[in-house]
Structure formats: C-alpha cells, structure tokens
Amino acid sequence: MEKKRILIVEDEKPISDIIKFNLEKDGFLVNVAYDGEEGFELIMKWEPDLVLLDVMLPKLDGFEVLKRTREKNQVPILMVTAKEEEVDKVLGLELGADDYITKPFGMRELLARVKANIRRYDTADLKDSEEVPVKSYKNLEIDMNKYEIRKDGKPLELTLREFELLRYLAERENKVFSREQLLLEVWGYEYFGDVRTVDVTVRRLREKLENDPAEPTYVMTKRGIGYYFHNA
Numbered sequence: 594m595e596k597k598r599i600l601i602v603e604d605e606k607p608i609s610d611i612i613k614f615n616l617e618k619d620g621f622l623v624n625v626a627y628d629g630e631e632g633f634e635l636i637m638k639w640e641p642d643l644v645l646l647d648v649m650l651p652k653l654d655g656f657e658v659l660k661r662t663r664e665k666n667q668v669p670i671l672m673v674t675a676k677e678e679e680v681d682k683v684l685g686l687e688l689g690a691d692d693y694i695t696k697p698f699g700m701r702e703l704l705a706r707v708k709a710n711i712r713r714y715d716t717a718d719l720k721d722s723e724e725v726p727v728k729s730y731k732n733l734e735i736d737m738n739k740y741e742i743r744k745d746g747k748p749l750e751l752t753l754r755e756f757e758l759l760r761y762l763a764e765r766e767n768k769v770f771s772r773e774q775l776l777l778e779v780w781g782y783e784y785f786g787d788v789r790t791v792d793v794t795v796r797r798l799r800e801k802l803e804n805d806p807a808e809p810t811y812v813m814t815k816r817g818i819g820y821y822f823h824n825a
C-alpha cells in the first residue's frame with residue numbers, strides 16, 4: 594500500500610525533527626514546512642493525507658492556515674497548541690480542525706492521534722461494513738462507505754470527524770449516547786480530550802446539515818444525557 598503523507602507545519606526545528614523521525618520510523622512519508630505560508634502552499638501542492646499544524650507560526654499563524662485550507666479542502670488537520678489554552682482548542686475546532694494535541698506530548702500519544710485522524714478511504718477498511726452503504730432521509734443522503742453526503746442533492750463538505758460522528762449516530766438511529774461515550778467511540782479510546790469537542794462538532798454538523806441549526810431535525814440533543822440521530 595502507498596505510504597500515507599503527513600505534513601508537519603512547525604517552526605521549531607528540534608520539535609519537527611523528532612516528530613518527523615518518529616513518523617518515518619512508523620512508515621509515513623513526511624514533509625516539513627517551517628512557517629505558515631510555506632505550510633499552506635505545501636497543503637495545496639503536496640496534498641498530504643494529514644496535517645500537523647502548530648498554532649504559533651511565523652508569517653501566517655496556524656488558525657489562518659486552517660481557515661484558508663478549509664476554504665479549499667477537508668484534509669484532516671491536527672492542531673498543535675503550545676499550552677493548555679482553552680480558547681485555542683475551541684477556536685481551532687470551530688474553524689474546522691479535526692482534533693488538537695497539547696505540547697508537550699509523548700510520541701505514543703501523537704502516533705495514536707495521527708492514526709485515529711487519518712482519512713480511512715482505503716478499500717481494506719471498507720469491507721467489514723455490512724450496513725447498507727447509502728442511507729436516505731428526508732433531504733439527506735449519506736454514503737456511509739465513501740464519506741459522501743448530499744443535502745437536497747448537493748454534496749456537503751464535512752471534516753472526517755464530523756462525518757464519523759454523523760455516521761456513528763445515524764447507524765444507531767434514535768439511540769442516545771452521552772458525550773463521553775461519543776468521545777470514546779468516535780474519537781478513539783486513546784483520546785484524552787474534553788467533552789466540549791463533541792459539542793463543537795455537533796454544532797458544526799448542524800450548521801451544515803440543518804435548514805435551521807437552532808431547530809435541528811437530525812442530530813438531536815437529549816437534555817442532560819447526550820445526542821442521538823433522529824429519523825422521523
């Protein structure tokens with residue numbers, strides 16, 4: 594199988610060197626950009642399968658790179674935040690990051706996050722699904738295997754996490770899951786994030802799926818418990 598391509602956008606060379614070394618040892622093809630401008634250019638030209646994007650960068654900061662990238666494509670982006678800054682995490686997710694990791698982090702945790710967030714389009718990963726691959730709802734069509742979704746016949750751009758959360762709920766329609774359960778099941782068991790990640794992803798999903806995100810008809814809140822997919 595072709596090697597997965599990972600772009601590291603990180604201005605501190607000692608950090609990018611050690612990440613690159615470990616990712617290559619694990620079988621990834623790695624490229625490094627040392628500032629935001631170069632990072633954005635490589636995302637467009639080199640077409641990585643996943644981007645590790647530092648927040649504090651020269652020329653363009655990580656949020657700006659994220660914003661510009663999301664105008665063009667939905668490549669999985671893992672934000673790297675320098676400290677435990679709540680605002681950074683939430684802002685990154687709001688702007689369409691798939692996940693974040695906080696410095697300093699261990700290589701095991703980083704590799705687990707990278708693997709959990711890399712796009713799983715490969716046919717090898719699709720064959721275990723016994724579900725009907727395309728599901729239709731009122732004005733939605735979800736192709737569970739191809740990661741495609743159409744609203745009123747028009748394709749929607751979802752990030753990997755948004756799609757996986759939707760798929761998880763839609764495959765278990767009308768069953769309510771707590772935010773902790775969803776973190777575990779959708780983000781992966783090695784995820785040590787906080788439950789607001791789920792809330793932000795649900796909000797972004799509603800903005801894309803619903804005619805009126807304030808009055809959702811698909812991804813519903815069960816007050817005090819969690820979320821479920823409603824199929825009327």
Ligand code: CA
Pocket residue numbers: 603604605647648649650
């Ligand atoms: Ca930096």
